[in-house]
Amino acid sequence: MTTATELPSLHESVAYVRQSGKPTAAEVLREARTAGRLALQPRCGVGSHPQMSTLLRDIEQHAAPDVLSVTIDAHTRLGRFDHARSVLDRNPADLNGYPLVTHGWRRGRELNEAVRAPLEIRHGSPDARVLFRTAVAAGITSFEGGGISYNLPYSKDVPLRRSLAAWREVDAACGELAELGLVVDRELFGTLTAVLMPPSVSLAVSVLEAVAAAREGVRCISVAYPQGGHAEQDVAALRAIPLLAARHLPAGVEVHPVLHEFMGVYPRERAHAEDLILYGALVARYGGATKLITKTYQEAYGIPDTRAIIDGLHLAARANSPLLAGWRLDEARIAEELEWILAEVDALVTPVLDSGLGLYDAIAAAFADGTLDIPFSASRHARSAVIPGRAEDGAIRILSAGALPLPRALRDRNTDALRTRPTDLYEALTKDIDHFPRLFGE
Structure with a gap:
């Protein structure tokens, strides 16, 4: 060593x-x-x-x-x-x-x-x-x-x-x-x-x-x-x-x-x-x-x-x-996604940065109470209460936000996009994870 x-x-x-x-x-x-x-x-x-x-x-x-x-x-x-x-x-x-x-x-x-x-x-x-x-x-x-x-x-x-x-x-x-x-x-x-x-x-x-x-x-x-x-x-x-x-x-x-x-x-x-x-x-x-x-x-x-x-x-x-160079995407859709992403990030990081605690203490406290979280974590120091899902168009949304401090409008937008998912959570997540092999018919 x-x-x-x-x-x-x-x-x-x-x-x-x-x-x-x-x-x-x-x-x-x-x-x-x-x-x-x-x-x-x-x-x-x-x-x-x-x-x-x-x-x-x-x-x-x-x-x-x-x-x-x-x-x-x-x-x-x-x-x-x-x-x-x-x-x-x-x-x-x-x-x-x-x-x-x-x-x-x-x-x-x-x-x-x-x-x-x-x-x-x-x-x-x-x-x-x-x-x-x-x-x-x-x-x-x-x-x-x-x-x-x-x-x-x-x-x-x-x-x-x-x-x-x-x-x-x-x-x-x-x-x-x-x-x-x-x-x-x-x-x-x-x-x-x-x-x-x-x-x-x-x-x-x-x-x-x-x-x-x-x-x-x-x-x-x-x-x-x-x-x-x-x-x-x-x-x-x-x-x-x-x-x-x-x-x-x-x-x-x-x-x-x-x-x-x-x-x-x-x-x-x-x-x-x-x-x-x-x-x-x-x-x-x-x-x-x-x-x-x-x-x-x-x-x-x-x-x-x-x-x-x-x-x-x-x-x-x-x-x-x-x-x-001529490859084009839907710029209006990109702008809409960008607006919502920035709003969600702001909702997650602002309480931590404005908590009055030191940054490291604020981060640890936020994960402890679930106001910061990540899905499928290996750690007992994250709640993993956030459940993602893939919408019909392939975009990744938040099915369950757990204790994340997302305002109602942001929560509703995510859940609305996932209304057509299978009701069985395991089946739905398996389908979402296998998205590309399924897309290619494998």
Whole structure:
């Protein structure tokens, strides 16, 4: 296990990044946005160091993504570094990601130097302090997660106050790095539990994490949103992100909308899966996303191989084609969705921000009483009383709001859209989750 005393100082890590001459993730995102081009990033991560290096090199050589991922294994995510070491020594293939802390920051630098694209750490840690310091020492300039989004979807019994305090230290370190001249891209995992996520719930959590990060000095924030499957609703949600940033974040904080391609049940037929991949890429482009996290045609079968990752990147890149500039959506419908999304987010975050409590205490208290909530949470620290549903047109609505402080007009709009659903809740949710395979007749 890497300890704090074995790590280079933040000053030394900044010097390493500067000397490398490699662009940071924040610089790459800014360049893509300025050029009006959708930046692409795959998911990838294996336990073996040589195999991880080869995987990154192969993806870059054959698909040239803008940002590359180092997905972290489950033991490291939970701080079980000794377990990660045991599995790594026995059989690295048994790990579901790369154990960076166990491999150490020097090997992390080897990964960083193996490719031209900046790396991002993707994980799921309620307490990412050791992992973050190791990543910074490795020269990695993008780090995903937050005290809500990397706790409630993943962990059963980590109190929010504990995860928020740990992530406050991560954000404070990012603020210190920014003062030293290194801006780390902090990507917020608005995807949450990924399945049937109402846009306002995703965005409300991201707003609160973004406010917390900005207060600690974070200068670059990527707000990731999960594709729900309804084009106008998803485009509206992406367009809401800069508006919410202008409303809640201080000047000088750079904000990038990010779309996660659909994270629910994928079609099994390759052609159908590729239709969905291109559809998501177009939604990202027309929603004004800076970056797209891509998927593959093998999603229905498990972890994709390298060829599928490369093919998925090539397909998603087609969204940047000038030939698709004429693709049009219903702008009136987008404007209507945007108005309602902003109203719902405001109803959720304003009581927290205006509570008179400290932000972290207010967030924990809101989840305790259900005025903040997420569906299908693994954690006992969220009520999971919010029940989503998919309307006939494919948009995701809120069937049951639980204790969310949504005004009557917002509640009625959601329930009215879901009146034609099956009365059996299990049947209805199964149908909603299987939306795309059913759409393709699979």
